[in-house]
Amino acid sequence: MSYIILTAAAGALCWVALTLFQNLAKKKTDPLPDKDGHKLKWKPSLAYRKTKGDDTAASSLIRYDEYSLSLTERCICIVIGSLVLGIIGYIFYKNAIAAMVLGCGGLYSPIIWRKQMIRKRQAQLQLQFKQALSSLSSALGAGKSVESAFKEALTDLRLLYPDSNAFIVKELETVNRRIENGETVEAALKDWSDRAKVEDIQQFADVFVTCKRTGGNLVQVIRRTAAIIQEKLDIQQDIQVMMAQKRFESKVLTFAPLVVIALLNFSSPDYMEPLYQGTGLLIMTTALLILIGCYAITKWIMDVKV
Known part of the structure; x- marks a missing residue:
């Protein structure tokens, strides 16, 4: 019964913490008001770089x-990682000290989460860039x-993405504003x-920069490049769709051994007792290392790049 209570409590805490964490991460893309009441483009916590000659936030x-x-x-990252x-x-x-030692690995969880958020934002920008290429190619045509x-x-992307904080909308606004201020498109x-x-x-x-310098047919080159990049992005999306089920299955198979061990400990504690003493600890350590290795290999296999 203690295993069921522990698992249920841990699951509830993880769910609550993860929900709060996702809400915080989502709010980081919301605009902030400046001194005049206008909304800024991004929050400082998203990592800024100021443009040359402009010192306003x-x-x-x-x-x-x-x-x-x-x-x-x-703090939320560390709590969730350490708890899991x-x-x-x-x-x-089945030892509190061993659980605490392994839980110290949760200190590394903020680094993992930061990398995941970077990949998520870049993937979102890449997907939106595909739509921008389509609109750009149509206008040039x-x-x-x-x-x-x-x-x-x-103009087209503002209709496609009503949210004014969409990455591609902000970036195209920046590009157009720089062009209006006299900067070159390539810069x-x-x-x-x-x-x-x-x-x-x-x-x-x-x-684009190479074509500008060499004096090639800029419109034709951009249209051809846009078509190639769009085809590549389409292939990437097809691969992601085909592998979505496999990713879910890999996650289930990764956590299945944990559930099986917990159920056996609850239903037949005497049967599992030899694994928690003597050479049984070596067997459990080996099994844990194999499980971690399988998870790492699965992540590596699923990381398909085009």
Whole structure:
């Protein structure tokens, strides 16, 4: 009965903490009011970089390869990570000290969460960039200039993404504003690609800059590059859809041994007792290492890049 109570309480705490954590992470993309009551583009905790010659907070630009966790987020990360690892340690060793030692690994959980948030934001920007390429290619095909095409793409994306805080809307607003201020399109795209650290955006910016310098058919090159990148993104989305079920199955198989061990401890404690003393501890340690190795291999296999 103690195992059931412990598991239920831990699950409830994890669910509550994770819900609060996700709400905090979502609020980090909400705009903040400035001194005049206007809304800023991004919160400082999302990692800013100010543009050259502009020292106002409203002109700060987000860097997608950086993510700063607040103190609250760090604490929640550590609590959830330590709680989960502590439960796993207690299930495998049935010892409070071993559970506490394994729970210390939760101190590393903020780093894991920060990397996940960076990948999530970059993936979101990459998906939105696909729509921007489609609008840009259509505008260029209609005979518009590059500058007019970016304005047309911004108008289309505002209809597609009503949320004014959408990454692609903010970035296209920045590009158009820089063009209006006299900067070149290639300079604006280059800065965007440097901040985004997304391969497709970097490739598009490099092709654009090269075409501008060499004097090639800019419209034709951009349309061709946009078509290639869109095809690549379509393939990536198809792969993600096909692997979604496999990812879920891998998570179930990863946690299944923990559930089985906990149930056996509850239903037949005498049967499991030899595994918690003597050479049984070595067997449980080996099983835990194998489980961790299988999880790492599964993550590596599922990380398919195009």
